[in-house]
Amino acid sequence: MFSASKSMVKRGYNFGNLQGANFSGTVETLPLPDKVIIPLKQGFSAETQCLVKKGDKVRRGQIIGRDDHTYSSPVHASINGVVEHFETFMEGHEPHFGVVIRREHGDERGFAPIPGAGSPDKTREDISEILYLAGVTALGSTGIPSFHHTSDIDLKDVKALVVNGLSAEPFSLPRELLLSGKIKEFTTGLHLLMKLFDLSENIHVALNKEATVVKELGNALKKNITLHTFENRYPLDMDEVVTEITTGKKVPDGGTPSEVGVVVVGIEEILHVYDAVVLGKPLIDKIISLGGPGFKNNKLLIVAVGTPIEWAILGNIEEGMEERILVGGAMRGKPVEIAAHPVERHFSSLTILEENREREFLYFLKPGFSVLSYSREFLSAFFKKTVRKAQTNIQGESRPCIFCSYCEDICPRRLVPHVYSKMVAFGLAEEAIKYGMEACIECGLCSFACPSKIPLLENIMKGKKELEKRGRWSHPIGLQKLEVEGKL
Amino acid sequence: MKGLIRKSLDLCYGWLEKSPLKPLKPLLNAADGFFFRGAEVTEAAPHLRDGINLKRMFIFVVFAAMPSALAGIYLFGWRALWVILISYVVGLGLEVVFAAVRKEEISEGAFVTCILFPLTLPPNIPLWMVGVGIFMGILFGKEVFGGTGHNIFNPALVSRIFLYICFPAVMTGNWIRPMEGWGGFIKYSGDLLSGETLISASLPQAGDAVTAATPLTDFKATGELAPLWDLFWGNVSGSLGETSAILILLGGLFLIITRIADWRIPLSYIGSFVIFAFIFHGINPEKFAPVGFQLLSGGLLFGAFFMATDPVSGPFTKGGRWFFGIICGLLTVLIRGVSGYAEGVMFAILFMNIFSSLIDELVLSYRYKEFRR
Secondary structure, three states, X not given: OOXXXXXXXXXXXOOOOEOOOOOOOOEEEOOOOOEEEXXXXXXXXXXXXXXXXXXXXXXXXXXXXXXXXXXXXXXXXXXXXXXXXXXXXXXXXXXXXXXXXXXOOOOOOOOOOOOOOOOOOOOHHHHHHHXXXXXXHHOOOOOOOOOOXXXXXXXXXXXXXXXXXXXXXXXXXXXXXXXXXXXXXXXXXXXXXXXXXXXXXXXXXXXXOOOOOHHHHHHHOOOOEEEEEEOOOEOOOOHHHHHHHHHOOOOOOOXXXXXXXXXXXXXXXXXXXXXXXXXXXXXXXXXXXXXXXXXXXXXXXXXXXXXXXXXXXXXXXOOOOOXXXXXXXXXXXXXXXOOOOEOOOOOOEEEEEEOOOOOOEOHHHOOOOOEOOXXXXXXXXXXXXXXXXXXXXXXXXXXXXXXXXXXXXXXOOOOOHHXXXXXXXXXXXXXXXXXXXXXXXXXXXXXXXXXXXXXXXXXXXXXXXXXXXXXXXXXXXXXXXXXXXXXX | OHHHHHHHHHHHHHHHHHOOOHHHHHHHHHHHHHHEOOOOEOOXXXXXXXXXXXXXHHHHHHHHHHHXXXXXXXXXXXXXXXXXXXXXHHHHHHHHHHHHHHOOOOOOHHHHHHHHHHHOOOOOOOHHHHHHHHHHHHHHHOHHHOOOOOOOOOHXXXXXXXXXXXXXXXXXXXXXXXXXXXXXXXXXXXXEEOHHHHHHOOOOOOOOHHHOOOHHHHHHHHOOOOOHHHHHXXXXXXXXXXXXXXXXXXXXXXXXXXXXXXXXXXXXXXXXXXXXXXXXXXXXXXXXXXXXXXXXXOOHHHHHHHHOOOOOOOOOOXXXXXXXXXXXXXXXXXXXXXXXXXXXXXXXXXXXXXXXXXXXXHHHHHHOHHHHO
């Protein structure tokens, strides 16, 4: 394994003050939509068995999909209404099934509470059962382990818990804002998880150094919980990286934190734990952030799970532009192909960028106060406070590599993306293994910084796929891994 | 203005489609790309792209070389402008031809080569020779390897070494007395210091070394040292762009601040040069000139900031860059002191260019040894 953890903290890239990334702390609530589409597979979960029929009346919070025999967590109806029909939609190449529920009454926020929940004094078994019934166990990149099959790691194997409070990726959910006024809920939720995992040490909380709640949180946390603060550098907020910089445990190349016995959960997920156990609320409402220059107002929004994305962004898109809607941040987000796609329970942010196809006049000579750049060739490098504009335009022409080594400098893993890119182009993916290609965490900073506009990350991923095709032991993660092991 | 250019470009596109000059499309594309940024957007994650592009990067190198070029014009007459112009016309012309043949886009790399090369030439070089030099340099230094990004040697130095070997008399004996007052801005060319002056060592006024060949050849021939102050400001004889230390430093600093050149190469090059020059001067002051004099004279600063920092022909790893610079420094001191040549920067850099890939491979195989078990 390649040990880079010591230098990791200082690596990465701070995107600075981006247009469309200023969120106020207030959280708005989106009115319930007329109909919701509840996918039977959401988050870290296999597809659940549907428990309702067409025409059934369902209550907000009622379990409509559940399968205790697979690695899954129940899904819930998020509005009071009638099951209208079932819908199949594609996510990537896989068909998914969704239950379409039409709302019957007004904006009713009451819900069917989880049986047995209602106070923080619960036994381990109770907490496990409540979190499972609430669907909270499907959160996190590999689920939250419980006594049910909900994660690729067993409860007894959990050695450490890491709370990820970082959000360095442009336009990702600003996690530290969720903490303001919710410190008590957070610590309660954290203690519930500690009890579930039977941990009294090795608990780490990672937070942005500049967050306003750092001090308050530091005072509120017990001695056995370590609070780490980091600079706002991408990709420190990736689960693999945050594991490495807080616990010092190196996640195997291409693997997940669960392989070294670490469970990583975000701050928003801890709050959901609190909501489930103390308030008895299933995972039917989700806070998502609307980030990016494509929104009129950037804000945090409470959205009912299953709300079509188009409903959540209605009337808030800048007019007269071709937009690119992403689930997640601007670096690793997935483009939304159909605007009617529902907001799923593991979504945390929606980003809208402008497809900027403008042919700017004499672009290469512009002073560049608002240009986002890793190089120091624009004035924005010397005026740190100026607002930078995130662009989808590649802002240049594709050219051969000139070995400027920007990709190497910006790589958080100290790898050499341009070397892999060339090797893959020549069909020498095996050779690239010797230079550490498989240690790549796919953060995308190399592609971002390349002045020759070479899609380095795409080429690296192509190389990894090539290796898989040629029978190189691939590293399945998450549900894929369970499937390979025959557990699903 | 903007609309007019757009319209005429579109007109040219329409006209070119039908005309037999169609292979020249890369030229038009280059003009189009020069005025208007491309419309291409990202296709996959990451969805954002940095604002930097090669056009800006290379143009900034040209900007960085501007002070030295202006100094060349001021000190040695505006004939220097012709030298630069011819270099551009021939160099870019060749680039266009190759782009047309290969059906690729014109690379902006030639812009840099075509400004750096003339700055390394003696002021009074015959103009046709400039054309021949840049032609051979771009052809055999770059295009035969596959164009910008694929070359092994620095093309500007390949051009120069071609002339240096083919026309040694012209390249070593064509120096001009630096001008004063309004200087070259109003005068076409300066007073020639003939080759004989150099060899027969008829230094007219003792102590006034400026009046003879270049400071380095002077030292080689007579042991005479030019005043450091003159070397620093640049009013000594020498190649067009290499004489003024202060202006080269200005350009070099610009390159480093903008992160175009890696500071490690100039630092290690000049640092090791100073150390070795100091040691060897201590051992043999007859052959090795004093450190301060050596540092400011000849092409050392220009080579360290503009030539050795070429990312394509130099190593790309950090460790490799340190090593590259250190050996370049050592070689320069040795060539200047021991060989028959007065100047050693060009040879040192070209020689080390050969080993760039090897150095990188060694650094990488050490850095990633964990993956090779």
